[in-house]
Amino acid sequence: MAKHSLIALVEDRPGVLNRVASLFRRRGFNIESIAVGHSETPGLSRMTIVVDGTATSVEQVRKQLDKLIDVVKVTDITEDGLVARELALFKVKSTSATRSEILQIVDIFRANIVDVASDSMMVEVTGDEDKVDSLFRLLKGFGIREVARTGRIAMARGAGGPIVVEEKPKRARPKRVKGAEEISNL
């Protein structure tokens, strides 16, 4: 079992999210997160779906997804070396005594304060799940009132895109750039 990031390019039509979500349910998968937004092609949306599963079972669900008429292309980019990000908002309890400590932590994580009230602050953070999780753990001590996370969006590294909309004889595989470290981990 491992976390897989599936990227689906889908027609931007009513009901498509339902079709995709229903397929995961039917095949017994729990979607850990799903993020949807516009893609580079007009009329197509891009979904990033994170699921837990064995390589073979995820491959089966990928193929089932590909069968949906409104799904143009699905790629499992887990193995390809990817950049994954999510955005989170935390509403943290704060007092005059704790405010500066919170600010320090936020600064270390290159996060931002986006709202301040008398007894709380709203923190905005971007990064991979690990980073968001660690900031959450650190802020938890101060008391967290509310959490909102977008779920993962992801993209394969390198020049090639994982997604080919028009049929080509060979599927373009994303090239993994050797030595490319995730420089913005924090």
Add this chain to the structure above:
Amino acid sequence: MKLNGAQILCESLLKEGVEVMFGIPGGAVIPFYDVLPEYPKLRHILTRHEQGAVHAAEGYARALGKVGVCVATSGPGATNLVTGIASAYLDSSPMVALTGQVARPSIGKDAFQEIDITGITLPITKHNYLVTAAADMAGVVREAFHIARTGRPGPVLIDIPRDVFIEEAEFRYPDKVNLRGYKPTIQGHPAQIKKAANLINEACRPLIIAGRGVLISRASAHLKELAEKAQIPVITTLLGIGSFPESHILSLGMLGMHGMAYANMAVNAADLIIAIGMRFDDRATAKVSSFAAHAKVIHIDVDPAEIGKNVKVDVPIVGDVGAVLQVLNRDITPKNHVEWVSQLDEWRRDHPSTVIRETDDLIPQYVVRQIYEVTKGDAIIVSGVGQNQMWAAQYFEYNRPNTWISSGGLGPMGFELPAAMGAKVACPEETVWCIAGDGGFQMTIQELATIEQEKLAVKIAIINNRFLGMVRQWQELFYERRYVATPLSGPDFVKVADAYGIAGLRVTDKVMVTSAIETAMEHQGPFLIDFQVEPEENVYPMVPPGAAIHEILEEPRKEARVV
């Protein structure tokens, strides 16, 4: 040319070559029915229940290889289609289901007879549509038929709000479909085909398993060429029956839970399985982990999602069965597998799975065999689900494609009568026999009225054992004969037929069987025979649930072995 939505729908159906629809009107579809008289080339057959309409559309589709069309109104009309749509989905039958919907302003208001049928049918259709403007109608119908009949066929539902039927729009039928998310692979990958050919050429005990994909792709001739060229024995799945002539010396009949013992033994002994247009259903494979344990597997299927779904495959080939076989056959070297074939012959001799035991009792196997004898095999057989289905599959010899129509994947009892009706509409020149159980027959018995009204000469054989037979068999074998809720009283079927204006006969004795079948055949119209058979007859061979495919229960009685 400005037309209203209903007219656009009719024009579009004609463009798609539709000749017949099965359906029932209702509030939401009145505007559609209202324009039907303007289109005399569209024949509408009024069924007595929407389930009858949808099964009839599937029977029609399977007999002819054309898209079957059914129509229902919104709400209950639409939900009554669900069972038949699911059947078409699981058996990959091309179908377009048209449903009415409440008018657009009422959608989402829980209006009278409003139901979210596109939501309900999401997991059982290949695709579905809600038409939100008359201007979209032609394009949707074009796409729907394209999706239904290409690639791996399946049902497509089009939900049409009442006011869209009335709204006017310009009619222009699109000549091309452009679906960027739907481009089925037809040609197999040449390198994969090469690999498969090599495996076939090297194999000592190769075995072909042919499924419904062969029939859908109309590839029986290519299959025969492959089998004969390399002398490979052929077994079929339940739905693959008819794809390879059962009279052929290389035919081993059907595999699976009630397959021929020797076919199942062959699967276990083979060193190469060539699976063609089949999906390794659990009723075919039995315990999947020990299926074809000594064999490499080549899997040819048009649906990439079937590859590796149930069984690990060594050489997958995604493509249309016919297109793939055509290329593959060129790379096959002629070969004999004398040892292997004679081994199979020996098993066939020692385990005669379809020998009818000698008895004076009226047993169902004998009834089916006599239908075969009297029709000389020249008939379309439409079965129900359960014991009658298995006997009909086992004791009739199928030598032509599309002469066996049975719902294998879903297994809905009540399929037989309406599907036989659809098959007869599709092929009026053919003899159509509906082989029903007394349980299933009572689920769609009302279609006798449709058969009478449309003067459809369907011949009906009820295998009447006064039990829900297959469940009773499981209770006998695995639940210590606790017959809970399986004994079944039925009406006097001959009287029922008579009440519907259909001629019939009751057969209670073996000596009456042949003459009754002959009477039915000579009779001009529909005819029903109530065969009152031995109530506790079992279907053998049987692979018990959970057992491996070669762990076969054969008929236990001594008389079973008649040489």
